[in-house]
Amino acid sequence: xxxxxxxxxxxxxxxxxxxxxxxxxxxxxxxxxxxxxxxxxxxxxxxxxxxxxxxxxxxxxxxxxxxxxxxxxxxxxxxxxxxxxxxxxxxxxxxxxxxxxxxxxxxxxxxxxxxxxxxxxxxxxxxxxxxxxxxxxxxxxxxxxxxxxxxxxxxxxxxxxxxxxxxxxxxxxxxxxxxxxxx
Numbered sequence: 001x002x003x004x005x006x007x008x009x010x011x012x013x014x015x016x017x018x019x020x021x022x023x024x025x026x027x028x029x030x031x032x033x034x035x036x037x038x039x040x041x042x043x044x045x046x047x048x049x050x051x052x053x054x055x056x057x058x059x060x061x062x063x064x065x066x067x068x069x070x071x072x073x074x075x076x077x078x079x080x081x082x083x084x085x086x087x088x089x090x091x092x093x094x095x096x097x098x099x100x101x102x103x104x105x106x107x108x109x110x111x112x113x114x115x116x117x118x119x120x121x122x123x124x125x126x127x128x129x130x131x132x133x134x135x136x137x138x139x140x141x142x143x144x145x146x147x148x149x150x151x152x153x154x155x156x157x158x159x160x161x162x163x164x165x166x167x168x169x170x171x172x173x174x175x176x177x178x179x180x181x182x183x
Contacts, residue, residue: 037072042103045182047149049075049103056091057082065094069102079107079154080139088142099145106143107154108135110161125166132170136179151180 039048053075054068060083065076078091088106095102114131117124139148151174156162174180 047103053077056087062090062094069098075103077105080135085142088139092142092144103149105150106139106148107152109154119164128164128166129170147179149181151183
């Protein structure tokens with residue numbers, strides 16, 4: 001496997017984005033004071049977060065995620081496809097010991113090439129369920145958790161897969177089982 005080198009331009013752009021994001025925290029979180037950050041409830045989910053979500057997609061630094069959490073960020077966004085699953089691994093390592101204090105939002109999706117039966121019939125429904133379960137289990141393992149607060153269907157451009165009865169049943173079942181808190 002060839003390791004892709006980080007160009008100077010990409011390094012600078014990523015660093016500036018991270019610094020800009022962290023500087024926004026000052027407006028929402030009073031890290032140095034005893035004042036608690038203002039929490040807002042996400043819809044009717046019962047999940048309370050500060051109004052800034054840390055999108056971990058573009059970082060390769062656990063320390064940046066940990067710094068954001070230490071400064072009061074309690075909402076982290078990641079996805080199964082980000083860095084081929086490595087972003088969830090990074091988030092999982094960064095949140096070791098503080099997972100219960102953080103709302104994690106992640107994403108999974110189906111690909112047609114995973115479904116030889118193209119979602120048709122009982123065999124197709126089984127393929128969909130197995131593919132989604134495999135992705136969810138991989139996310140749980142990478143994130144070092146037994147539940148995901150918010151699980152979204154990523155890149156929801158294909159209505160056939162998105163609204164397939166088995167996809168809908170899978171999300172409903174995982175929510176009912178407490179593996180997904182919100183979908």
